[in-house]
Structure formats: C-alpha cells, structure tokens
Amino acid sequence: MADAVSLKNQGNDAFKQKDWSGAIDYYTKAIEVNDKEPSFYTNRAQANIKLEAYGYAIADASKAIEIDPNFAKAYYRRAVANTLILKHSDAIHDWKAVVRKNPADKVAKAQYEACQKMVKRDAFLKAIEIADAPSAAVGLDLENMIVEDSYDGVRLKDEMTQEFLDDMTERFKTGKKLHRKYVFQIILAVKDLVYAEATMVETEVAPDHMLTVCGDTHGQYFDLLEIFRLNGFPSQKHGYLFNGDFVDRGSWSTEIALLLYAYKMMYPKFFFLNRGNHETDDMNRMYGFEGECKAKYNERVFKLFSESFSALPLATLIGSKYLTLHGGLFSDDAITLDDIRKLNRHNQRQPGQAGLMMEMLWTDPQTMPGRGPSKRGVGLQFGPDVTKRFCEKNGLEAVIRSHEVRMEGYEVEHDGRCITVFSAPKYCDSTENKGAYINIESDYKLQFNKFDAVPHPDIKPMAYANNSMMSMM
Known part of the structure; x- marks a missing residue:
C-alpha cells in the first residue's frame, strides 16, 4: 500500500x-x-x-x-x-x-x-421539436434594417470586400462587434453557400496554389490570427480548410465563426468548412456558444448560426488522396466514400447518438486493432487495421481528422494513414499543447507546421457557458 x-x-x-x-x-x-x-x-x-x-x-x-x-x-x-x-x-x-x-x-x-x-x-x-420548423430568417427584413450613423465600422454591401474583412479583423481584436445587420447578412449568405455544397466536398490543389488544413480552433480568435500571420491570409491561390469545432469553450467563438464565414463569402471556391461535433445545438447550449451569441448579439443570431451549422459539409476529399473529416472512421467496414457522397445531411439537422453522421463527427483512433468503446462515452474508436482497410478500399493515402488535443499540435498514427491536426494551442488556457496546421501543394505532400499560443485579453475560457458547467471544468 x-x-x-x-x-x-x-x-x-x-x-x-x-x-x-x-x-x-x-x-x-x-x-x-x-x-x-x-x-x-x-x-x-x-x-x-x-x-x-x-x-x-x-x-x-x-x-x-x-x-x-x-x-x-x-x-x-x-x-x-x-x-x-x-x-x-x-x-x-x-x-x-x-x-x-x-x-x-x-x-x-x-x-x-x-x-x-x-x-x-x-x-x-x-x-x-418540429421537423420542418420555419427558419429564424423569416420576418428578417435586412433590406430595410438601418445601420446607424454612429456605427464606426466599414459598411458591407452585397459582396464581401477585403476592406470589410480587414476592418472586421481589427474590430474583433479590440472587443468591438459587427452591426447585427452584417452578422445576419454574413450568416445567411454562408448558409446558402454551404447548403449547396456536397456532403463531401471534392477539391484539387492546382499548380502554384496551396491548401492549408486547420483543426479545432474552439473560439481562440487570437490564435487563429496567429495562423494567418505565420502562414498567410486566405486568397484565391491560398485556400484554407477548417475541419470543424470552430466554436465553444473559447470565449471568442462568434468572432471566429464570423471571420471564417466572411472568408467563405469572399472565396467560396477556395475556402472550406467541415462540420465538427461542436457545430451542434446540444454542445453549443452546454459549452458556451449559445450564451456568447446571446450576450454579444441576440438569440436570433444563435438560431441562424445553428441553421448554418446544420448545412455544413461533413467531409472534404483533397485530390482523391486525403479524406478530411472532423472525427474519424466507421463502425462498419462496408462504408465507402460513395456512402458519404450519398448521405443527405439536410434530412438530419443534428447528428444524434448513432449513425453515419454521428460517427463522422465523434469517433477517435486507437492503437489496438479492431474497434473499441469510445473513451469519450460517445461514438467508438477504430484501430490501424480499420484505417488501412478503409484507405485501401477507397484509394486513399490517409485520413486527416481533428477532434482531439495533440501535444505537438498534430500526430501521425496508424502507419501514416491517420493524421490528427489540432489548431487551438494551450487549449482552454490549461493544456500546454502546441497548435498545428498542414500545408498541401499540388504535389500533395503534407507539410506540418507547429505554432505556440499568443497572448489574449483577460477573458477566461467558458466565460459564456452556464455557471454549473464552469464549476466542473
């Protein structure tokens, strides 16, 4: 003893x-x-x-x-x-x-x-719960919504502009908000854009272009800006894919969501957003995003974000080589890329406790072969043999996923066929991890980059979560 x-x-x-x-x-x-x-x-x-x-x-x-x-x-x-x-x-x-x-x-x-x-x-x-509930946009008269003369930011017209993006980025740094009209306008525009995309977006990296894959950002706005500072801002030649969990936990989730959405408006063919398990109503109610939306804007903003989250693609296939999705692989070896292509995500707004969507958002790799119960208590875990069979069956080099903290910001597992990337350094101000992102050029070689957390204003993680949650963290 x-x-x-x-x-x-x-x-x-x-x-x-x-x-x-x-x-x-x-x-x-x-x-x-x-x-x-x-x-x-x-x-x-x-x-x-x-x-x-x-x-x-x-x-x-x-x-x-x-x-x-x-x-x-x-x-x-x-x-x-x-x-x-x-x-x-x-x-x-x-x-x-x-x-x-x-x-x-x-x-x-x-x-x-x-x-x-x-x-x-x-x-x-x-x-x-109503299956076909009316949109929160019903009755929202954006055309006649007044932006007061006292508003000190750049005005947004029909199209996103670099001037607006630059102003928005700086406003958020200093704790300022967007006018609600622009918040509504951005969310609704992106909701339409992503709704029209496939459940699995398929993209190529052209010569002289680059695609950067980022993992969870979890409301850590200043660390997101550090990625752009180090790696370059999005452009027509430099695309980005954010692999879910933009929001919750960190206390600048609205700022991250709005900035990512603004870039999606600006570069709809070069900027991609996958849904994560935190782009869901039940997680947002518990982990802070709903409270943050209500504190900074209003309940309608949260409802519109919720609708847009449910419209997000669930995966992105990069150059027919890398399946990128938030969680991981499946409980059934029979699942193929075609099953993801055929999945009508618009029939199921929330992932639930079982099924293909839930597994894409929640599963994790394990070192042991086969499949096992989830360490999270939701979903399952899949071993290197599962990953190998899936990649060989679908002609993939690897699966890129996020969903878990990695102390070096990324980890290559399962004989190189399962790659985790996580982009929220010093996660929740309590874990001494680095962040990472992956650059992919037209040769489709993976270039891993690590970065450290940067200082942020003295607002704690989970500041907008309910009080009972705070006492448990």
Missing part, C-alpha cells in the same frame, strides 16, 4: 502541473500495485475528465463505486463525466446520490438542481 500511495502522490504532483497524461500513468501504476483502493480510480477519472476522455472517467468512477458503494466522490466524478457528454438523465441519479450522502455539500446540491433543469429542458425541446 505504501508503494501504491507513493505512485498516487506522484500522480497528484503531475496533475498539479497540468500533465494529465502523466498523472494517468502514475494512477494506473498505483492501481496495478493495489486495485482495491477506490481513490486511485477517482483520481484517474478526474485526469481523464481533463483529457475529455469522459467514457474512461465513467468506467473508473463505476469501478470505485463497485469497490466502495458509499464513496461519494466516485458518484460525483461519474455525474460530472455524464453531464459533460450531455447524458443528463444518467447524471441526475449520481448527483442525487452525492446529495443524499453529503447533504451539506452546497456545490453538489446546486449541480443536482441544475441537472434537473437540464433534464426538463431536454424533454421540453424534444417535445416541441
């Missing part, structure tokens, strides 16, 4: 240094020495929560409960993990157990009450 406690203490030290993976290694070694101590599992659960491995956290908490059914911290960890993957109906039972065991715990009581509200809200939203 002394050896196990020593390993646990080393894990605690690593955790304090924000070395979540190192902490997990020590907690795992402690468990190998003594697998009957529940606190080792709850400590590892907390480190897994930090790594967004919520499925693993739930498994660890459940094991701790199996060892000691009265261990309140284990119920707390499992409740947090289920809440963070939006499984409120599962979380509520554990919050109730924590309150019952520790009736004086005000934080747990507040979480239980918040979870009750979420369960009721989810039921209400499901009850009023």
Whole structure:
C-alpha cells in the first residue's frame, strides 16, 4: 500500500502541473500495485475528465463505486463525466446520490438542481421539436434594417470586400462587434453557400496554389490570427480548410465563426468548412456558444448560426488522396466514400447518438486493432487495421481528422494513414499543447507546421457557458 500511495502522490504532483497524461500513468501504476483502493480510480477519472476522455472517467468512477458503494466522490466524478457528454438523465441519479450522502455539500446540491433543469429542458425541446420548423430568417427584413450613423465600422454591401474583412479583423481584436445587420447578412449568405455544397466536398490543389488544413480552433480568435500571420491570409491561390469545432469553450467563438464565414463569402471556391461535433445545438447550449451569441448579439443570431451549422459539409476529399473529416472512421467496414457522397445531411439537422453522421463527427483512433468503446462515452474508436482497410478500399493515402488535443499540435498514427491536426494551442488556457496546421501543394505532400499560443485579453475560457458547467471544468 505504501508503494501504491507513493505512485498516487506522484500522480497528484503531475496533475498539479497540468500533465494529465502523466498523472494517468502514475494512477494506473498505483492501481496495478493495489486495485482495491477506490481513490486511485477517482483520481484517474478526474485526469481523464481533463483529457475529455469522459467514457474512461465513467468506467473508473463505476469501478470505485463497485469497490466502495458509499464513496461519494466516485458518484460525483461519474455525474460530472455524464453531464459533460450531455447524458443528463444518467447524471441526475449520481448527483442525487452525492446529495443524499453529503447533504451539506452546497456545490453538489446546486449541480443536482441544475441537472434537473437540464433534464426538463431536454424533454421540453424534444417535445416541441418540429421537423420542418420555419427558419429564424423569416420576418428578417435586412433590406430595410438601418445601420446607424454612429456605427464606426466599414459598411458591407452585397459582396464581401477585403476592406470589410480587414476592418472586421481589427474590430474583433479590440472587443468591438459587427452591426447585427452584417452578422445576419454574413450568416445567411454562408448558409446558402454551404447548403449547396456536397456532403463531401471534392477539391484539387492546382499548380502554384496551396491548401492549408486547420483543426479545432474552439473560439481562440487570437490564435487563429496567429495562423494567418505565420502562414498567410486566405486568397484565391491560398485556400484554407477548417475541419470543424470552430466554436465553444473559447470565449471568442462568434468572432471566429464570423471571420471564417466572411472568408467563405469572399472565396467560396477556395475556402472550406467541415462540420465538427461542436457545430451542434446540444454542445453549443452546454459549452458556451449559445450564451456568447446571446450576450454579444441576440438569440436570433444563435438560431441562424445553428441553421448554418446544420448545412455544413461533413467531409472534404483533397485530390482523391486525403479524406478530411472532423472525427474519424466507421463502425462498419462496408462504408465507402460513395456512402458519404450519398448521405443527405439536410434530412438530419443534428447528428444524434448513432449513425453515419454521428460517427463522422465523434469517433477517435486507437492503437489496438479492431474497434473499441469510445473513451469519450460517445461514438467508438477504430484501430490501424480499420484505417488501412478503409484507405485501401477507397484509394486513399490517409485520413486527416481533428477532434482531439495533440501535444505537438498534430500526430501521425496508424502507419501514416491517420493524421490528427489540432489548431487551438494551450487549449482552454490549461493544456500546454502546441497548435498545428498542414500545408498541401499540388504535389500533395503534407507539410506540418507547429505554432505556440499568443497572448489574449483577460477573458477566461467558458466565460459564456452556464455557471454549473464552469464549476466542473
């Protein structure tokens, strides 16, 4: 037991240094020495929560409960993990157990009450869901919407201009907003553009052109600008593909979404946007984007963004060599590129808990062959053999995906056939990772580039998320 406690203490030290993976290694070694101590599992659960491995956290908490059914911290960890993957109906039972065991715990009581509200809200939203609900644009008279003389920004007419883009970029740096008319105008224009695109966009890189693939940006506006500063701004010869998760967590999500949308307006044939798992209503309600839209603009802006997110393509095929999608591969080896081409994403606005769309947005690679349960608690994991079969069957060199923090900003896995790129350095101000982006020229060689986080104004991540979420992060 002394050896196990020593390993646990080393894990605690690593955790304090924000070395979540190192902490997990020590907690795992402690468990190998003594697998009957529940606190080792709850400590590892907390480190897994930090790594967004919520499925693993739930498994660890459940094991701790199996060892000691009265261990309140284990119920707390499992409740947090289920809440963070939006499984409120599962979380509520554990919050109730924590309150019952520790009736004086005000934080747990507040979480239980918040979870009750979420369960009721989810039921209400499901009850009023209408398949063909009218657009939030109905009744929006942009033509007659007045931009007041006091507005100090560049005016936008029918077409996006470089002058407007430059002004917008600077406005956002200094905390200024766009006029709501222009916000509506940009969202509606891009919604129409992306709606008309295929579910899997197919593009080539012409001679003397370059395409840059970026991963998650998660509302880290100043780090997005750092990519452009280092790598060049979008142009007709320098295209960009942003591979989902533009929003949530970071507190400049509206700024990122609007800037990316403005570039899509400017260069519709050279600037591409794939949908991520955070371009969905349930994630936006929990992780801050809905609250940010309401705080900076209004609820209608969020609803229009939601409609535009559901219109986004789910994948981009680059030069018939690289399938680029946010999450990863599938539960069935029979799935091909043609199945993605045939998928009518407009019939299903939200990805749900199963099916092709969900898997494209949520799955992750694993080192072991075959398929396994998701460490996130949503979707699944796929091994190198799955990737190899998919690439060979579809004539691909590799799959490029995002969706996960990588400490160097990117990682090449599965014998070079699965590449993860993540473009939010120092993620949530709490993980000491680099960001990365991939440049692809007409020879289709992948050029990996890493970059560090840059300073930003003193606004914390998750500033617009609900208060109960903040206390769990």
